[in-house]
Amino acid sequence: MAATSLSKSCFAQPTGGFLSSERSYAGLEEDGEHRLAKNQTQHFRSLALPCSACKAYPLLISPYQTGEGLRMAVPDYQSLMLPLLRLAGDREVRSIDSAVEATAQEFGLTDEDRRELLPSGRQRRFDNRVAWAVTYLKKAGLLESAGRGRFKITDRGMEVLRAQPPRIDVRFLERFDEFREFRNASRTRDGQGGADGGEVDQTPEEILEASYQQLRQALEQELLQRVLVCSPAFFEKLVVDLLVALGYGGSRKDAGEAVGRTGDDGIDGVIKEDRLGLDIVYIQAKRWQRTVGRPEVQAFAGSLEGQRARKGVFITTSQFTKDAIDYVGRIEKKIVLIDGPTLARLMVEHGVGVAEAATYSVRRIDLDYFDEGEA
Helix, strand or coil: CCCECCCHHHHCCCCCCCEEEEEEECCECCECCECCCCCCCEEEEEECCCCCCCCCCCCEEEECCCCCCCCCCCCCHHHHHHHHHHHHHHCCCEEHHHHHHHHHHHCCCCHHHHHCECCCCCCEHHHHHHHHHHHHHHHCCCEEECCCCEEEECHHHHHHHHCCCCCCCHHHHCCCHHHHHHHHHHHHHHCCCCCCCCCCCCCHHHHHHHHHHHHHHHHHHHHHHHHHHCCHHHHHHHHHHHHHHCCCCCCHHHHHHHEEECCCCEEEEEEECCCCCCCEEEEEEECCCCCECHHHHHHHHHHHHHCCCCEEEEEECCCECHHHHHHHHHCCCEEEEECHHHHHHHHHHCCCCCCCCCCCCCCCCCCCCCCCCCC
C-alpha cells in the first residue's frame, strides 16, 4: 500500500477529541509544514499530537482495538483535558462518574482498558487520570466545582473552547496565574525549585505509587539475598514466622514444634491449617540456589499421603521450572509453590524481617463534612 498524505483540513474541526472514522495507513508523509513520523500499517483514531519538527498539534495517530488485537493504551491525564473541557462545553453540571463514562467511550476504550488498575490495586488507572485532569482544569479556572463530585465549565473555560486549541496540557495551563501559583506552591513544598513538570504524563498518584514499587522491589531483592546467606537454624525460624503470619500453624509454639530441619539445607513438617487444626498442611522449604524441577515437586506430592495431608506448600529461595508448575496444575492434590521472589514479597506484606522506615498518608477532602444539606 502506498503512503497516504494527510490534509490538516481533515482535522481542523473539534469533534470531541478525535475523528471517529477508521483508516488504515501504510505511513504518514509530510503534511504541509508539519513533518509527521512514519507508522506501520494499522487502524488508528486521530487525536492531537505535536509535530516532530515544529511541536504544533495538527493530529495524533494512536492505535486502538482491531481484529489483530492491537488496542489503544489508556490515555495520559493531559490528553484527557481538552475532551473533558469540550464535554463540559454545554454548560451542564457533570459528575466525575459521567465524565469517566463519556471519555471512555470517546477514546474507544475496551472493558479491559477500563479495568486496568494502579500498582496499588485500589483504583482504576483511567478513573484516576480523569479525576486528575478535572482537578488541573479547576486549578486553571477552566472548570469549577458544582457540588459533591460534580463540576461545570467557567466563562474562562468557554473562552478557551472558542479559541479552538488543538490540545490542552500542563504547559498550556501555565498561562493562567492561578495554575502557576498552584504549581509553584507544589514545587516549593517538594523541593523541586522551578523544575518544569510539563512533560510528565503520570498523575501525582501514579508517580507516588511507581516510586513506592521501585523501593519495594529493591527491598524484596535485598531480603532474598539475606535469606540465601542465613544459617539453617535462622532459615527454619524465618519459615515458621512467615507461616504463622500467614495464619497457618496455630500458635508460634505449635508451628515451631511441627517444623524441623532436613539434611539438604531445608525444612519440612506438618502444621495446622488454622488454629483449630481442622485440616493439616505439609510444608517443605528448600534454601537452594538451583532451580526446583518436576522430580522434586512430584516427590513432594507423593509424600503428602504418608503425612496424611491433602494440601501442601513447597517453598524455595530459587525458582520452579515451568514443567514443575504445570505438573502442580494437573494433579488433584492442592499444592502451592512459593518461589524466591514470592517468598520475599510475602515477607514484606506480612512484616517478617522488615521494619517500617517511613509512612506517607495521602488525604482527600471529606465531602460528608462539608455537606450542608438537611440531616
